[in-house]
Amino acid sequence: MTTNSKHPHAEFDGDPEFEEFSSEFDHRMPDWKKEIQAEYHWEGRIAERNCGPCDRFDDAEEILQLVAIIGYLGGRYYTAWCGVDAKRWIHQLRHAEYFDSFEAAVERFVR
Secondary structure, three states, X not given: OOOOOOOHHHHHOOOOOOOOXXXXXXXXXXXXXXXXXXXXXXXXXXXXXXXXXXXXXXXOOOOEEEEEEEEEEOOEEXXXXXXXXXXXXXXXXXXXXXXXXXXXXXXXXXX
């Protein structure tokens, strides 16, 4: 008898083959890759919490909401800060960190 020991969050994994983007090179990453990275992380979130308004990186006048997220993508947990608009569309992904365990990600998320 074969059993499937798939992790419970794996069914929410937007892309199990996701290649981790390095925040170390974000300043050199083309805008389209930044948008894809942000979208994958936003869609892979398990939980979020609002943290107040945040500044934009561009010249637009709309104020963004800073949101902390925890998620699962590419077989790993992550936490990140996101800038979203009033319609909850993501505009910025800031400082994504990756973890091998849910417990470590939760510990970082609640800080």
